[in-house]
Amino acid sequence: MNCLEFRREKLADPRRLSPGALAHMGECAACRGFAAEINENEALLAATLDVPVPEGLAERIVLRRKAGTRFSPRLWAMAATVVLTFAFGFQQWKDVSSQDYARLAIEHVMHEPESFTTTRLADPQLFRTVMHNFGGEMQASLGKVRFMKLCPVPEGTGWHIVFETEQGDLATLILIPTKRMKAQSEQATVGGWTALARPGGQGYYAVITQSPETLGKVDELVRQRVRWRG
Amino acid sequence: MSVFRQRQFDQAARAYSADLYRYAYWLARDRFVAEELVQETFARAWKNWDSLEDLAAVKPWLIAILRNEHARLYERKHLDYTDDDPQDLDLPSATQAGAHLELEQLVEALPETYREPLVLQVLGGYECREIAGMLGTTEGAVMTRLTRARQALRAHLSDPAKARVAK
Numbered sequence: 001m002n003c004l005e006f007r008r009e010k011l012a013d014p015r016r017l018s019p020g021a022l023a024h025m026g027e028c029a030a031c032r033g034f035a036a037e038i039n040e041n042e043a044l045l046a047a048t049l050d051v052p053v054p055e056g057l058a059e060r061i062v063l064r065r066k067a068g069t070r071f072s073p074r075l076w077a078m079a080a081t082v083v084l085t086f087a088f089g090f091q092q093w094k095d096v097s098s099q100d101y102a103r104l105a106i107e108h109v110m111h112e113p114e115s116f117t118t119t120r121l122a123d124p125q126l127f128r129t130v131m132h133n134f135g136g137e138m139q140a141s142l143g144k145v146r147f148m149k150l151c152p153v154p155e156g157t158g159w160h161i162v163f164e165t166e167q168g169d170l171a172t173l174i175l176i177p178t179k180r181m182k183a184q185s186e187q188a189t190v191g192g193w194t195a196l197a198r199p200g201g202q203g204y205y206a207v208i209t210q211s212p213e214t215l216g217k218v219d220e221l222v223r224q225r226v227r228w229r230g
Numbered sequence: 231m232s233v234f235r236q237r238q239f240d241q242a243a244r245a246y247s248a249d250l251y252r253y254a255y256w257l258a259r260d261r262f263v264a265e266e267l268v269q270e271t272f273a274r275a276w277k278n279w280d281s282l283e284d285l286a287a288v289k290p291w292l293i294a295i296l297r298n299e300h301a302r303l304y305e306r307k308h309l310d311y312t313d314d315d316p317q318d319l320d321l322p323s324a325t326q327a328g329a330h331l332e333l334e335q336l337v338e339a340l341p342e343t344y345r346e347p348l349v350l351q352v353l354g355g356y357e358c359r360e361i362a363g364m365l366g367t368t369e370g371a372v373m374t375r376l377t378r379a380r381q382a383l384r385a386h387l388s389d390p391a392k393a394r395v396a397k
Contacts, residue, residue, distance in 0.1 A: 011380045012373040013351065013358055038380070041387055042352070048333045049353050051255050053248040054265055061243040061272045065236070114261070121332070150335045 006031045014042050052118070101181055101197035102188035105174045105206035108151065108160065110191060115162050116170065121148040130159055134175045135201025136226045142173075143221075158203075171209050171218040177202040187215075200228040239279055242288050243272055249289070249353060250296055256349045257300045259338055267303070271296040293350070293364055336386055344379035347372050 001009075001024040009021045014035075017025070025031050109115070127145040128138050147162040159175040181199040188195050194215050197206040207222060209215045247268055254264035254271075274295050275282075282288060337345060347361045358376065362369040 008373075008377060011377040013376065014380075015355075016357060037388075038384070041380070041384060044333055044387075045337070045348075045383070046352050048337060049252060049256060049349055051252055051261075053251045054261070057251060057265065057268065058244040058247040061247055061269060062240045064269060064273060065239060065243075065276050150332055 003028060003031055007034060010035055010038050014038050100186075101176075101204060102186045102195040102206055103190055105172075105176075105197060105208055106188060106190045106193045106195045108174060109172050109193060109195075109208050112149075112151075112160065115147045115149070115160060115172065119146055122146050123148075127161065127163075130161070130175070131201075131226065134159065134177065134205075135229045136205075137229065138226055140225045142225055143171075165218060165221060167217065169209065169214045169218060171207055171214065173222070174206045174208065175201065176204055176206070178204065180204065200226075235279055238285065239272075239276055242275075242292070246289050246292055247272070250292055252353050253293060253349055254296055254300070256337070256345060257297075257342070258303075263303075267296055267299055270299050274299070289354075290360070290364055293354075297364070333383070333387070336383055340379055340382065344375050344382070347375050348379045351376060 001020045003024075006021050006024045006028070009017060010031075025035055122145050124141065124145055127148060130148065131138050143163045143165040145161060145163045147160070149160045151158055151160045158177060159173075161173040161175070162170065163173065164170055181197065181204045184198065186197045188197075189212075193208055193210060194212050195206050195208040196215055196219050197204055198219075205222075207215060207218050209218055250268045250271060251264055254267040255261060258264050258267060271292055275292055282291060337348070340348070347358075347365065350356050350361045350364065351358075356364070358372045359369045362372045365372065
């Protein structure tokens with residue numbers, strides 16, 4: 001076996017190498033290094049794919065069996081909603097009118113409730129770097145970051161960040177790299193959520209909280225502690 | 231249905247629902263749809279439980295049902311197979327949103343024909359031959375897709391700035 005054949009085999013199924021591939025790896029330091037790198041990536045990949053499973057899923061399946069196995073239209077309705085949300089939502093975001101920036105940010109938060117119950121990329125330095133790359137220089141910490149995720153938006157990807165302020169308020173910050181807002185700010189209230197969008201960095205940002213009082217405090221915090229370039 | 235069969239089904243639900251959920255999540259990329267897909271998969275499986283002859287083959291059977299449900303859901307009987315060169319895959323670039331790339335986004339951005347065998351192998355531990363059987367394709371095609379998926383991820387993980395992003 002030569003190096004090329006070994007690498008093909010390793011990439012196709014890293015955990016199951018043939019005796020020939022194992023023998024080659026024993027003799028070739030470069031391929032041992034390659035295998036170590038692939039193994040490292042594979043561990044990262046396995047951790048990434050291992051998404052949390054909803055609690056009680058198996059018991060709900062068993063309960064449904066006990067209750068009778070009628071076919072539910074829920075799935076079709078849900079799939080249609082998801083398709084429509086993506087299609088309509090993306091179009092809306094693209095052709096956004098002056099009132100929609102804040103509302104769309106709320107809708108995004110409502111579609112990802114796990115952002116409040118999951119700890120993800122809770123790294124203050126990464127948060128600072130993300131803000132810097134988006135065009136915001138943090139003069140001081142906004143609080144304790146709990147969740148960060150890149151989300152698809154029409155013109156690329158935007159950041160969805162949840163953080164807890166020093167006062168214990170929970171807030172979401174959405175960074176959208178798109179054309180700049182014309183208005184200085186836009187506010188919306190939908191389904192118990194309230195949001196304020198402002199131009200900043202590579203596009204605009206929106207702060208979303210569960211009460212207008214908290215929104216005011218967090219908006220003030222962001223304005224005091226983040227200096228936007230451009 | 232006998233109590234024995236009911237127990238078999240309940241054991242299968244407890245043993246495999248988590249793996250099926252993860253597989254469904256990476257197919258649908260939506261947690262609510264993923265759970266419903268799993269529920270529907272088991273509902274259909276229960277309806278046909280008597281036709282299951284080999285209990286050892288229950289997991290691949292459930293995966294096949296889930297896959298069919300997903301395809302029916304989006305009225306896509308056939309996947310749009312792609313054998314693009316990994317450099318031509320439209321993965322998110324490091325410059326988009328000035329962001330640090332995350333592996334999750336890279337996996338999500340993989341074409342379904344690359345992502346699906348990758349999920350089956352990494353999460354399910356299946357061999358290329360078994361995946362080929364589930365996806366109704368050849369072992370060689372699965373090996374090619376897995377190789378290209380990993381090459382694409384590797385290129386971004388090792389040096390995202392140099393990874394080419396083609397539109």
